[in-house]
Amino acid sequence: MAAEFEGVTVVDHPLVQHKLTIMRDAETSTRGFRQLLRETAALICYEATRDLPLETVAIRTPLAPMQAKKIAGKKLVFASILRAGNGLLEGMLDLVPSARVAHIGMYRDPKTLQPVEYYFKAPEDLSERTVIAVDPMLATANSAVAAINLLKSRGAKDVRFVCLLAAPEGIRRFRAAHPDVPVFTAAIDSHLDDHGYIVPGLGDAGDRMYGTK
Incomplete structure (x- = not known):
């Protein structure tokens, strides 16, 4: 991977790529898009959490006591960038249902392409947790x-x-702004168009997920 893409993991699992192709198709229904996004999010989350720390605990199986592994520390926080981030959030919560959730309300000004914040709510102890921010694009x-x-x-x-x-x-x-934050994605596309949309992309993820256009 090129140096400029260091810190970026492309999850190229066949199931991820297959589901992504169907989501890209303009003929895919709102229902189908939403379900596929949820499924793909869980698969990407699997990779994003691969290196979570483990600890050994004593348990008893139906047959014998044993030492077994479980995730160490406090629960994860999934931070959804509204509104489209919620499509990924649901799939990730399927995988880690005990995770805490933060919501970050931002929309992109269509003229300046700059974010406008309108809402933020998160657990108080973010410093003690692994935080995974999610947004489809x-x-x-x-x-x-x-x-x-x-x-x-x-x-x-x-x-x-x-x-x-x-x-x-x-x-x-x-990466220039946050070189310490790793990125996990299903694909790196060609470029942005004049309106700031990813090409070839899949259109506006929020609109396709909620049927609003």
Whole structure:
């Protein structure tokens, strides 16, 4: 992977790529898109949590006592960048149902492409938890950078970012602002168009997920 993409993991599992192709198809229904996004999010989350620390605990199986592994420390926090982030959030909660949830309300000004914050709610002890921020698209990265800035300002130290698609421009912008935050994505596409959309992409993830256009 090129040096500019260091810190970025492309989850190229066949199931992820298959589901992504169906989501890209303009003929895929709202229902189908939403379900596939949920399923793919769980698969990407699997990779994003691969290195979580473990501890050994004593348990008893139906047959014998044993020493077994479980995740150490406090529960994860999934930070959804509204509104499209909720599509990934649901799939990740399927995998880690005990995770805490933060919501970051931001929308992209269509003229300036800059993020406008309107809501933030998160657990108080972010500094003691692994925080995974989620948004389907890493396009200009303006919203993602602003969201991570906000999480860090509230104490988050161990932060990761999960998205469905990324553009090279967005990766460069994000990594320049937050080189300590690893990125997990299903694909890195060609480029951004004049409106800040990823090409070939899949359109507006929020609109396709909720049927609003």
